[in-house]
Amino acid sequence: MKRIMHVVWLMILLPALSAHAEDWNLARNVARIEAFALDNAKDTEVDKKFIDILSLTEKTKGAAELYAEVKRIATNPALADSRYRDSLLYFMLVRSLERKDDAARESEFWMNLLRTHEHSHVRLAGHLLRLRQLPKDSPEARAEAEALVNWLRTRPPMSVVMAPEYSGNRLFGYKPRANFADKEPLKVWRVRYYMNSAKPLDGFRDDDTYISVLERIKDKREDVLKEMLEIYKNAGKRQEMGDVYFELATLKTAAREYKDAVALLDKAVALNPGHAGAKKERDRLKLELTYQSLKPATETSGPGATTPSP
Secondary structure, eight states: OHHHHHHHHHHHHHHHHHHHHSOOOHHHHHHHHHHTTOOOOOOOHHHHHHHHHHHHHHHHSOHHHHHHHHHHHHTOGGGTTOTTHHHHHHHHHHHHTTOSSSHHHHHHHHHHHHTTOTTOTTHHHHHHHHHHHSOTTSHHHHHHHHHHHHHHHTSOTTOEEEOOOEEEETTTEEEEOOOOSSSSOOOEEEHHHHHTOSSOOTTOOGGGSHHHHHHHHOTTOHHHHHHHHHHHHHHTOHHHHHHHHHHHHHHHHHTTOHHHHHHHHHHHHHHOTTOHHHHHHHHHHHHHHHHHHSOOOOOOSSTTOOOOOO
16 A cells, blocks of 8 residues: 555656756747747748747756846847747746746746737736736736736737646646647637637636636726626626626616616616625615605795695
């Protein structure tokens, strides 16, 4: 039994140890990530030099020097126009997460460079990885989520985006995929499919879906709530639609638009009859509207008052 346990632990540890020990395979990884851009672009002279530099860098630099040297490549103005640059930035963003002391700072460095690539197919994956580095309810996470949503809204519906795939297990945790040079194909999606999905697409985790990103920025945002409502409607998620109607009603109540709020609460209850909060708030607002509909009593005393006929 003891020997079996040792074998099990060895099987678990070996993949992690081998992944740590292998070289980065820079040129091959970057070329493979870029291949999934699906733009059929041909390599220019700058592109060819970019790949050559990556290959030679790994051959001539030691492990301790490699990270800093790739930073030099990524920030070289003469290489800025290479179509491989954004794929290198994403690859380095993933590798930066392995760093012990400065992972948060380094991931921000690579993400800031990736933001300059407006049409990159790996930018969505970069944003999602960056979001995981930030405290969920922090101002920084909200700003990152807003930046991601604003960017996605400008993308053509059929443009390609890549998923930040994960591997691992519950015992040691899950890590984003860092080896793109193997035979396992990368998962890519059209922006339209990603933004219209209310459940995780293959390759995306639950909190990597578009609807979960909207959840982070929905507070007091009627436009975001209406967008969520449409997604849930297309997915046939009635209870979630009811929750969104309730939140929209809350905005109307804050603006003292009680009639509109009641109409929204009626929809919330119709979609989710068990929503006790919506029922209670609807009744409270109906009472308020009833009071507002009452006409003031006719004055019967004082200057100019009229006395009703007997």
